[in-house]
Amino acid sequence: MAHHLSAKKRIRQTEKKRLHNRYYKKSTRTAIAKLREMTDAGEATQFFPKVMSMIDRLAKRNLWHRNKAANVKGKLQRHVSALA
Numbered sequence: 001m002a003h004h005l006s007a008k009k010r011i012r013q014t015e016k017k018r019l020h021n022r023y024y025k026k027s028t029r030t031a032i033a034k035l036r037e038m039t040d041a042g043e044a045t046q047f048f049p050k051v052m053s054m055i056d057r058l059a060k061r062n063l064w065h066r067n068k069a070a071n072v073k074g075k076l077q078r079h080v081s082a083l084a
Contacts, residue, residue, distance in 0.1 A: 024054075025058065027054070028055060031054055035047055035076060035080075036079060045083075052073060055069050
């Protein structure tokens with residue numbers, strides 16, 4: 001267990017940040033799954049930029065590696081293009 005005030009504070013901050021990151025990662029994964037299930041081209045085209053923005057935000061904050069983000073974005077782009 002931590003004995004210094006700074007170590008205790010770091011534990012509190014880390015836990016808060018972990019929960020915050022987990023929320024954004026989970027909501028992004030849910031949005032990706034929702035986009036993959038779409039069969040209507042118009043609806044998917046409209047929802048696509050929102051999902052791209054969420055993925056870019058995860059990559060910018062180093063929650064996802066930039067290559068993983070690029071791979072997921074490419075696969076989703078192919079999916080949306082195939083619907084059109």
